[in-house]
Amino acid sequence: MINQDIARIFTEIAYLLEAAGEQKSQFEANAYLKASRAISSMQEDLETIYEKGGKDALLSIPGIGKGIADKIVEYINSGSIQKYEDLKKKYPIDFISLMKIEGLGPKKLAVLYQALGITNVEELRNAILNHKVRGIPGFGEKSENQLLKNIEMAERVSERIPIWKAYPEALRIKNYLESTGYALIVEIAGSTRRMKETIGDIDILAASEYPNALMDKFVEMDGVSSIIAKGDKKSTVSLKIGTTCDLRIVSKESFGAAMQYFTGSKDHNIKLRRLAIGKGMKLNEYGLFSGDKNIVSGMPEEKVYETLDLAYIPPELREDRGEIEAAAQKRLPEIVQYGEVKGDMFSKMDVSNIKNITGISYVFVDSGDGPLTDLYMYTFDGGRAVKTGASIKALDCSKLNAVSELKSASGVIMLYNIDSLGLPESAAVQNLIEKLSKSGIIVLINSSDVRPTSDFLYSLRKYDFKVAIGSFSDEPSLEGSMRFGIGITRRAWIEKNRIINTLDANALMSYLKNSQ
């Protein structure tokens, strides 16, 4: 799998082009960054795509044109890209590490390299400690101090945190801000709202008539380890859980447009803004403007899409993967709503002693250890779990040698742990699913580990299989443990009618019976 290597090289090429600093190369850099993002979120191996479909197949990937396709082919054939090697000679800078330091971008790094020969974090730290950085154009005493702090922070803060950790924290912050009394509306935005499996930072959006007071409350709240920036429209803090949190404050009139804007993704927004321009309008976080008139002022987020002649696009689909085109044709997939899941297809609860079950009317409980086990269905009656007699077979794919057992088994099979094998083997799982397609196979989503990833499920969605969502938790709840699994299916464009636990208990029992 060469995707991540190529994505990294393209990202570096973009930084190198920006460091070189010519006006025109800024746009070229953006093109490389966009191609890099597209490639790193792809599950299919570029090399395989090229082997099967040649250069045309590469050109069909959005963001990849003739120039970049040639670079990919060059890498496949020779293991390197000449343009990258040439640029790297000019600026032998470790951009990937240095860019993680807040406040440093390609331009400043180029200046630091030319003035002081700095190529990595250690050299930067030494230069700061010897006060060599102050005095360089664009740097002063303040930036030296700030950079030193940010180096430490970059080393401390982990890359991205999982959604199951970010979401409760985001909810806590939302509730806290609401409790201050200074906010009219508070909502979670950004990748947390899009239910991305990993979160780079938490974005919160508020409407307020007292922005200064609300910002004060925000930066001094529990869980903040340091303040990165503070203004009356935008502030950023570093959180103890190992990520940062942005609070943006807008007026009530702008809230709908702002929700759209701050939910992202970046590529989705760029395409949406271009569409607005094409229709003679302008879209930003304050509204959708026709001339000077804000035509969605005070309206909910849905109005932005409606005004652009699009069906409403749920946050989980906003990744510029064709959702805008589909919305224009009113052909978006009908994905499941969070409240529409009726049961838990893989629960770890103790059925002899049930505690809290909210919004769940049945559970399937594991009966043993082996790679192929029976899950038994229970419903609830007056605080008691009742065994129904229905069951389903589940195969642990991390024990793939058990495929032979699969052949001898009959009836409906659920596959789980399907991506615990690492990347080369994921091709094996794909083959397996392709082969079992149309035979009533079910892919089970692990809502606790948030896997398989939505990208993987998205790439498999063309095959004929059903999907089930399991909490893998001892406390199944629609709002809590089940939520992230539901999010995966939404991000993966899986239609609601493919998810078997949207059926109520009776319907599911007859489904299982008819499939035996």
Place this chain on the structure above:
DNA sequence: GCCGTTTTCGGCCCGACTGTTTTCAGTCG
């Protein structure tokens, strides 16, 4: 370097914040 409901040329999202600047460039999301 990519891309096309105006287009195969000429555009390319856009505003907030910071620090070092006397009016702005760089960074960030």
